[in-house]
Amino acid sequence: DTGVSQDPRHKITKRGQNVTFRCDPISEHNRLYWYRQTLGQGPEFLTYFQNEAQLEKSRLLSDRFSAERPKGSFSTLEIQRTEQGDSAMYLCASSGRGVSNEQFFGPGTRLTVL
Amino acid sequence: GQQLNQSPQSMFIQEGEDVSMNCTSSSIFNTWLWYKQDPGEGPVLLIALYKAGELTSNGRLTAQFGITRKDSFLNISASIPSDVGIYFCAGQLGNEKLTFGTGTRLTIIP
Numbered sequence: 253d254t255g256v257s258q259d260p261r262h263k264i265t266k267r268g269q270n271v272t273f274r275c276d277p278i279s280e281h282n283r284l285y286w287y288r289q290t291l292g293q294g295p296e297f298l299t300y301f302q303n304e305a306q307l308e309k310s311r312l313l314s315d316r317f318s319a320e321r322p323k324g325s326f327s328t329l330e331i332q333r334t335e336q337g338d339s340a341m342y343l344c345a346s347s348g349r350g351v352s353n354e355q356f357f358g359p360g361t362r363l364t365v366l
Numbered sequence: 367g368q369q370l371n372q373s374p375q376s377m378f379i380q381e382g383e384d385v386s387m388n389c390t391s392s393s394i395f396n397t398w399l400w401y402k403q404d405p406g407e408g409p410v411l412l413i414a415l416y417k418a419g420e421l422t423s424n425g426r427l428t429a430q431f432g433i434t435r436k437d438s439f440l441n442i443s444a445s446i447p448s449d450v451g452i453y454f455c456a457g458q459l460g461n462e463k464l465t466f467g468t469g470t471r472l473t474i475i476p
Contacts, residue, residue: 256408283461294369294454294466295409308463343408345464353397353461357408 254278256358258344264364265334272330273361277346284327285355286319287343288312295343301327334365372455372467380475385442387453387470394435395457399464400427403452412453413440442472450474 257276265271277284283302287295298317300308303324313319316334321327331338341362345355372389379385389398397416401409413424415431415438422429428441438455455467 258408285463287464292469294372294456294469295464296369296466297463300463302461310463345408347461353458354399354411354414355458355464356411357401360406360408362406 256344256346256356258342258358258361260361261359262362262364264366266366267336268333270330270332271334271363272328273342273344273363274326274328275344275358276326277344278348278356281346281348281356282324283347283355284321285345285347286327286329287345289341289343289360290339298329331363334363336365339363339365368465370455370457370465370467372470374470375468376471376473378473378475379445381445381447383445385445385449385472386439388437388439389455389457389467390437391457391465392436393457395459395465396435397458398429398431398438399456399458400429400438400440401454401456403454403469405451409454445472445474447474 259274285300286298289295297310298313299319301321316332319329341360343360345357347355370391399414400412403409413429418435419433420431426443453470456464
């Protein structure tokens, strides 16, 4: 399978704990995006990498959130001191180097904060 | 964050019927995309549109990029049970973030 993969698929944690999610993009893609989706809403942009450089961060990304893509391949999204309002589906997408900007999504990580 | 206006919010149709949904924005985009999402899964890309006025088909799906660059529509012909799900439009400028619509939930009545 050469699609975008995310791990874990589900995470249940207690309020105040730290969590980390991983995204592996399609191998030839140099751009990687993180989105958050709450129930009944469309995905909302969090942050975007081109290779290892983080080029844009949404104001939704509070200082408890940090994302990295150290070698320009996989990426991690960490949430520190989780709050119940962080409960959501966290989606990763990647897109390629060419003219086509189509973003392909992974299956998501469902976070539940108790 | 900003979400595009998508209508209708939900549709209840019988198998075999045609479906039409649209998406409008207050700002222009260079690319419009349509995704389908099943419960508990990530969105799956259906169609991408790159030029104002462009009409593109993918099997039973047809989508158009509005001439003003502020809207798009998606048609599904002869619906089948596997068309059930939530459809999202998304607008994009350059290589940047996608701005998604609020979604249209499609249900097929037996």
